[in-house]
Amino acid sequence: MRQAREFLRLRYRDVEQASQRIATMHGNPEFAIGLSRLADIENRGTLPTVYRLYSLCVIYRLDFATVLSWYGISLDELPADAAQLPLDNTHLVGFEPRVNVSASIPLELDPDFDPKKTSFISRQVRLWGRVPVALLGDLDLKRHRYGYIGLEDWFMYPILPPGSFVQIDESKRRIAREGWAHEYERPLYFVEHRYGHTCAWCTEQSGLLILHPHSSSKELPQIYRMPGEAEVIGQVVAVAMRLDLGKRRHTHS
Helix, strand or coil, X not given: CHHHHHHCCCCHHHHHHHHHHHHXXXXXXXXXXXXXXXHHHHHCCCCCCHHHHHHHHHHHCCCHHHHHHHCCCCHHHHHHHHHCCCCCCCCCCCCCCCCCCEEEEEEEECCCCCCCCCECHHHHEEEEEEEECCCCCXXXXXXXXXXXXXXXXXXXXXXXXXXXXXXXXXXXXXXXXXXXXXXXXXXXXXXXXXXXXXXXXXXXXXXXXXXXXXXXXXXXXXXXXXXXXEEEXXXXXXXXXXXXXXXXXXXXX
């Protein structure tokens, strides 16, 4: 704050008088900043009230969100933080997209990428880039990896339709044996095996990893020896899926 004031060559008295004008314009004395209070903010680390912070931003020509970041508050994290505190009731989200928000997303995929096949997308990305995007603060590339369900992969349909993207938590590789009440709560795992990749319900038995399909898919279970023939990359913790599969609905003869 001191550097911002000194850069504009403003004295304490100049800031005080300007803040009083702001207080008069808004009809609220809370916008005014006295000399002693300004000294405390600059020299003693006193936190300004939201009104005084607004006045300082106006006087110093500073972006309010930028000044908040000086105090350890990032407005860009609002959507992500809210996602960690879910509410019981269905509600609208009031966060406005910020033009300077960006997230790392794949800009270039490996030329051998085949959209028909399920793949470990984190290994297919040749180039990541920062691209402006709203409400993607929960994208965590350090902790999570990402997979793609091939357009011809109906193994977990309808829970996991073809063309879906999945978020994988690599810290959760151990197959859970219980803890769910119905199929939508049962953990899904992303598995790499000798034929490629499969996302499925899993069980371990006598050194074998059994990949169970959804009954509606009419697929057969897949069985691999552990270790050697398959590796559990992690548990699926989030899904982005398509809902327009009516014309491509999978049927078996």
